[in-house]
Structures are given as C-alpha cells and as structure tokens.
Amino acid sequence: MAVVNGNDKNGHSDSCLISEHQLFSAFYDLEVFRLGEFYLKSGQMTPIYIDLRRVISAPRILRLAARALCDIIEERELQFDYIVGVPYAALPLATLVSDILDVPMLMKRKEAKSYGTKKLIEGVYSAGGTVLLVEDVVTTGDSIRETAEAIRKEGLLVADSVAVLDRQQGAVQNLQQDKIQFLSCLTMEKILNGLISKGQMNEQRKKEIIEHLAKPF
Numbered sequence: 001m002a003v004v005n006g007n008d009k010n011g012h013s014d015s016c017l018i019s020e021h022q023l024f025s026a027f028y029d030l031e032v033f034r035l036g037e038f039y040l041k042s043g044q045m046t047p048i049y050i051d052l053r054r055v056i057s058a059p060r061i062l063r064l065a066a067r068a069l070c071d072i073i074e075e076r077e078l079q080f081d082y083i084v085g086v087p088y089a090a091l092p093l094a095t096l097v098s099d100i101l102d103v104p105m106l107m108k109r110k111e112a113k114s115y116g117t118k119k120l121i122e123g124v125y126s127a128g129g130t131v132l133l134v135e136d137v138v139t140t141g142d143s144i145r146e147t148a149e150a151i152r153k154e155g156l157l158v159a160d161s162v163a164v165l166d167r168q169q170g171a172v173q174n175l176q177q178d179k180i181q182f183l184s185c186l187t188m189e190k191i192l193n194g195l196i197s198k199g200q201m202n203e204q205r206k207k208e209i210i211e212h213l214a215k216p217f
C-alpha cells in the first residue's frame with residue numbers, strides 16, 4: 001500500500017494513509033506474530049502464526065487496522081452497498097469499516113440458528129446489492145469463498161474482498177476462480193522482512209519459511 005503523507009488523491013491535506021511499517025510495528029508490539037509450530041484451519045503446520053484476534057483488546061490498533069482497510073477501499077475505489085466480515089475474527093474490523101465509511105453492515109453466521117428467523121445473513125438488505133467482504137488473516141481464501149457463496153445464495157453480489165493480512169498461500173488465485181478480487185494491507189513477505197529488521201530471524205530463515213509455506217498441503 002502506498003505511504004502518503006500530505007495530500008491524498010482526493011486532495012485532503014490532513015489525510016495520512018496508514019503505512020505498512022506503522023501497521024507492522026503496532027502488530028509487533030501487540031505480539032501478534034508468533035514463531036514456533038502451529039496448525040492452520042487448512043491442517044497445514046506453519047512456523048509462523050499471525051494472531052490478529054489480539055487486536056480486539058487494543059482498540060487503537062483495531063482502529064488502525066480498520067483505517068488501513070479503508071485506505072485500500074478508497075485507493076482502489078471499490079464500489080459496494082454492504083460490508084460483511086468473515087466470521088468470527090473479522091467482525092470487529094468490519095464493524096469499524098462500516099462505521100468509518102458509513103456503509104451498512106450485514107452479518108453472516110457460521111451456522112444458521114434453529115429458532116427465531118433462522119436466517120444465515122442478518123441485517124437489512126435488498127437482493128441485487130453488492131457486498132464487500134472483510135477478512136483479518138487470509139491463507140487459502142476458503143473462508144472468503146464460503147462466505148461469498150452464502151451471500152450470493154441470498155441474491156446479493158460479491159466482487160471484492162479485503163484483508164489486513166495475506167499469508168500468500170494462494171488466496172489471490174483461488175479467489176479469482178470465484179470472480180472475487182482480493183486485496184490486502186500486509187503480506188507474509190512484508191512481515192518476515194519486518195521480523196528480520198527486529199532481529200527475530202535472518203534472511204536464510206525467511207527463505208526456509210517461504211519455501212515451507214509454498215509446499216502443497
């Protein structure tokens with residue numbers, strides 16, 4: 001993402017887009033990045049785990065991440081009528097993006113309830129409207145795909161998705177197959193570079209991690 005201090009493309013002189021460095025540093029201080037042996041939703045072992053759920057306990061950092069998402073949305077001039085967070089971790093982010101941009105939010109449940117309205121998609125909407133999907137960390141993109149499928153079944157449209165972090169394990173290509181553009185604020189490569197600058201690893205370890213994450217699973 002572009003780092004801009006001063007005038008933005010709309011000529012707002014007081015604008016200050018969130019930089020990748022700013023975002024990385026805030027997450028680093030919050031101990032979002034963990035090195036070790038962890039398992040992902042996909043079942044794959046990962047030597048680096050990114051726990052963005054921690055941001056809900058740091059409101060300023062949560063807002064920073066939401067503003068970074070808004071920067072991408074505005075920079076790329078994404079068009080949409082509703083915002084949906086991929087459950088559960090992205091729900092607080094989606095709520096803030098909805099508030100900052102003043103665009104209505106809908107909520108997709110992981111499972112439909114067996115009582116009440118039994119709806120899978122909550123909120124007020126009209127078929128034909130376009131939904132922007134918001135994610136926290138993306139690995140394969142499967143969670144975005146599942147959410148998009150449920151939303152499309154309701155007669156809503158999905159063209160774009162945005163995430164705070166892309167682990168760069170195939171999501172861009174996978175989502176293209178479902179005709180969903182995927183954009184992110186930070187990538188695994190940028191995070192590994194940041195961890196090198198913090199003395200947490202060297203170039204060789206970065207190379208090993210990237211090779212490990214690129215293996216089929």
Ligand SMILES: O=P(O)(O)OC[C@H]1O[C@H](OP(=O)(O)OP(=O)(O)O)[C@H](O)[C@@H]1O
Pocket residue numbers: 041042086087088089090135136137138139140141142143144171
């Ligand atoms: O791109 P993918 O391969 O789908 O992986 C990314 C998803 O995994 C995590 O959610 P998780 O399933 O752990 O659920 P949670 O959000 O409820 O914690 C994360 O918050 C994303 O939604």
